[in-house]
Amino acid sequence: MGRTRTIHINFTGGIISPGHLQEALQIAAGAGVTDVRFGLRQQLLVDVPVKNFKQFSTQCKQQRITFYGEEEGPNITSSYPAAGIFITDGWLSEGIYKDVFDLFDYTPALKLNICDSRQTFVPFFTGHINWIASEHAHYWHLFVRFPGTDHLLAWPELVYTNHIARVSRQVETLVQNGETNLYEQTKATLEYMGRPLSKELELPRFHLPYYEGFNRYNNGYWLGIYQRDELFPLSFLQDICAICLETRTGQLYATSWKTIIIKNIDPAHRNLWDYTLGKHRINVRHAANELNWQVEDNSADGLVLKRHIIRHFDIEDVRTYGLCFSIRMESASGQFGSVVIRKLENKYNSRLKYLQRYDILYTPGFNPNTSTLLMYREQVAKEHLGPYLVSLCKEFYEQGSETNILQAFVSSKEAATPLQQPDKKLHQCTQCLSVYDETLGEAEQDIAPGTPFDALPDSFSCSLCGAAASAFEEISESTLGVKL
Numbered sequence: 001m002g003r004t005r006t007i008h009i010n011f012t013g014g015i016i017s018p019g020h021l022q023e024a025l026q027i028a029a030g031a032g033v034t035d036v037r038f039g040l041r042q043q044l045l046v047d048v049p050v051k052n053f054k055q056f057s058t059q060c061k062q063q064r065i066t067f068y069g070e071e072e073g074p075n076i077t078s079s080y081p082a083a084g085i086f087i088t089d090g091w092l093s094e095g096i097y098k099d100v101f102d103l104f105d106y107t108p109a110l111k112l113n114i115c116d117s118r119q120t121f122v123p124f125f126t127g128h129i130n131w132i133a134s135e136h137a138h139y140w141h142l143f144v145r146f147p148g149t150d151h152l153l154a155w156p157e158l159v160y161t162n163h164i165a166r167v168s169r170q171v172e173t174l175v176q177n178g179e180t181n182l183y184e185q186t187k188a189t190l191e192y193m194g195r196p197l198s199k200e201l202e203l204p205r206f207h208l209p210y211y212e213g214f215n216r217y218n219n220g221y222w223l224g225i226y227q228r229d230e231l232f233p234l235s236f237l238q239d240i241c242a243i244c245l246e247t248r249t250g251q252l253y254a255t256s257w258k259t260i261i262i263k264n265i266d267p268a269h270r271n272l273w274d275y276t277l278g279k280h281r282i283n284v285r286h287a288a289n290e291l292n293w294q295v296e297d298n299s300a301d302g303l304v305l306k307r308h309i310i311r312h313f314d315i316e317d318v319r320t321y322g323l324c325f326s327i328r329m330e331s332a333s334g335q336f337g338s339v340v341i342r343k344l345e346n347k348y349n350s351r352l353k354y355l356q357r358y359d360i361l362y363t364p365g366f367n368p369n370t371s372t373l374l375m376y377r378e379q380v381a382k383e384h385l386g387p388y389l390v391s392l393c394k395e396f397y398e399q400g401s402e403t404n405i406l407q408a409f410v411s412s413k414e415a416a417t418p419l420q421q422p423d424k425k426l427h428q429c430t431q432c433l434s435v436y437d438e439t440l441g442e443a444e445q446d447i448a449p450g451t452p453f454d455a456l457p458d459s460f461s462c463s464l465c466g467a468a469a470s471a472f473e474e475i476s477e478s479t480l481g482v483k484l
Contacts, residue, residue, distance in 0.1 A: 004047040006298060007067040012101050013078035013114065014042035016252040016260075018244035023063050025238050031056040035231040039297045040126070041111065042254040043075040070298070073107055078114040079122040081253035081261050085222050086209050091137040092116045096161065103165035110147065110172050111334070114164075117141070120206045122256050123294075123336035124369050125152060128175070129168050132201060134158050139194075141201045144171055144182060150333050150371030154201075156183055160193035167192055206338065206368050207322055208292045211259065213284040214270070221265040223273060226286060229303065230258050230295075236280040243272050256336075257291065289313050289320040294336050295327045302327045305341065305382070312386025318393055324368045325389075338368040339392060341385060357381060360388055366396050424477035427453045432465040436472060 009024055024044065028036065031052040037045040046067075048056045060067055079087070080097045100114060113127035117134065124132055130143040130152075142155035159167055170190045174182050186192075212224040225232075244252065244262070247269045253261040265273060277284060290310050295302040305327055313320065326337025340361040358380050361373040377388050427436040436442065436456075441449040444463050447456065453472070460469045 003050045005050055005053050006045060006047050006070050008039060008070070008073075008075070009044040009046065009065065009067050010073060010075040011042060011044065011254050012076050012104075013080045013097060014254045014256075015080060015098075015101075016044075016254055018241040018249065018252060020065070021252065022238065022241035022245070024060075024065050025234055025241070027056060027059045027063065027065065029234050029238075030059065034234055036234060036237065037230045037232065037297075038254045038258045038260060039075075040256055040258065040294065041075040042077045042081075042256060044254070045297060073109075074111040076101065076104065076108065076112045076114065077122065077127065077256060079116045079119045080114075081255050082116070082119045082121040084263065085215070085217055085261075086121050087116050087119045090116065090118060090133075092133045096138075100161060100164055103162065104168075105165070106169060108168065108172060110175065112168060117201065118204060120204055121209060121211065124203065125371070126256075126334050126336050128334075129171055131159075131164055131168075132203075134201070136195065136198075138162075140164060142167070142171075144175070145334055146175065146180075148333055152371065153182060157194040157196055160195075163192035166190065203369055206324065208324060210288055210291070211255065211257065211261070212286060212291060214265075214273075217263060217265075220267055221270060222261060222263045223265060223284070224255075224259060224261050225282060225284060226257070226259045226291060227282075228286065228290070228307075232260075233280055236276070236282060239276045239280070243269070243276060247272070257294075287314065289318060292320060292323060293325045293327070296329060296335070299327070299329050301343075302329045305329075305385075308382065309341075309386050309389060312390070316386075316390050318390050319397070320393055323366060323393065323396060326368075334371075336368055338363050338366040339389065340373060341389075344379065353382075358385060360385070360392065362392060366399070426475050426477055427472040428475050429462045429465065429467055430471050430473055431467045432462060434462055434464040 021044070024046075025036070028046050028048070032049045033046055039045045078097060078101075080094065083092075083094050083097065097114070108129070110128035111126065113122075113124065113130045115122055115124050115130070115132050117132050124130060125143060125145060128145050128147055130145065132141040132143070134141050136158065138161040139158035140161065142159055144153040144155070145151065146153070167186065167190065170186050171182055174185055179185060212226050214221050214223050240252070240262070243249070247266065249262065249264060251263070253263070255261060262273075287310075293306050295306055309325075324336060324338050326335050326340045328335060328340060328342045330343075342359045342361060344357045344359060346356055359378050360376040360380055362376055363370050364372055364374060376392055380388055425438075428434070436453060438452055439449060441447045441451050442460075442463060445460060447460070453469075453474075456469055461467060462471065
């Protein structure tokens with residue numbers, strides 16, 4: 001195979017214009033590209049043949065399509081693709097996302113994330129500058145992760161929406177200059193609107209919604225498309241752009257799981273999508289335990305390792321819901337995952353792959369949003385990764401089962417249900433059905449409350465019809481009015 005040069009085209013917040021994508025794909029096709037990929041930061045990755053790179057670059061410039069090298073211009077990622085399908089209420093609307101994106105009149109040099117605090121679809125802290133919506137409308141939490149580390153600095157106050165970009169720019173400048181007292185220096189040099197923290201940020205417990213296939217959405221559908229090898233045929237994406245333009249579907253969305261989502265599919269157009277998926281042999285119903293993986297961009301070895309482990313999971317029929325797996329072939333930081341498979345440096349010979357070893361780590365409480373990692377197994381050979389990971393999955397579910405939630409639910413219901421009183425005994429006249437209640441007595445006949453029926457005087461008679469006591473029979477209060 002010829003040499004290629006990998007570039008990426010950013011889609012701010014993961015929002016893709018079909019027309020813009022169509023132009024980029026046409027240029028890529030002219031440069032001999034047949035497949036493209038989507039990256040962890042919601043951007044398009046294109047491997048351009050070196051011999052055609054100048055042609056590709058010239059045409060992109062003519063069409064005003066900006067692209068970056070592998071380590072340049074990290075994309076602004078966001079939870080916008082989840083809005084409306086995985087997040088259905090709250091103050092952070094699609095319009096507010098776009099307002100925030102429009103505030104950035106510069107290209108960030110650091111990774112920047114903008115997320116809704118109630119979703120679990122997009123990782124929160126994989127950026128260097130991480131904005132998370134607070135419970136107060138138009139105010140945001142800020143967490144700064146210093147480059148090359150997993151150390152998070154929590155901003156001690158909330159920041160107003162309109163000032164996100166200016167604070168981000170100031171923080172980026174300070175970080176690049178090696179400063180660490182970010183809050184103090186920002187407050188001293190930059191004017192912005194903030195408000196005190198009323199409480200610490202509480203994130204929802206992680207679960208990954210199934211993000212593939214056709215799904216009901218309002219009066220139509222949304223469609224999620226995942227590719228096992230991460231490769232999307234150029235011809236397939238070109239057909240998708242054509243459908244969107246013909247049906248006036250204004251946006252596609254790139255996700256942090258290297259997939260795409262199309263929203264607002266009219267039921268009348270469903271056949272167009274079915275036809276295109278079939279034409280290009282695109283599968284949209286993979287097993288759930290194949291979808292919850294984060295593999296580094298441009299990592300062929302990482303994908304091979306992922307497939308090896310998933311095959312073992314399939315054989316063992318392993319449940320992985322609630323977990324997220326991360327493969328780190330390089331010494332990356334800020335990668336998302338509750339279980340981490342980390343490649344160790346090969347001390348012998350990098351070409352002897354059977355000598356390669358891996359560490360298996362996991363986060364406290366299996367929370368993927370923390371940077372702390374605990375060792376589970378060290379120096380594991382590839383063929384032993386599957387069995388060890390199956391055991392770790394079992395530990396996750398055992399940990400979640402330590403508290404008997406079912407018993408607690410039953411107990412709470414019993415506590416909430418008042419104790420059932422024994423059925424009260426009454427005496428009813430068989431002639432007119434009037435009732436003598438021992439707790440009430442009979443005031444008209446000077447019979448005090450609490451007088452048992454057996455202790456009534458011989459002169460007692462029914463107050464209504466005058467029948468003697470012998471005409472009364474014992475009944476339960478629950479049957480009162482039923483017996484005829």
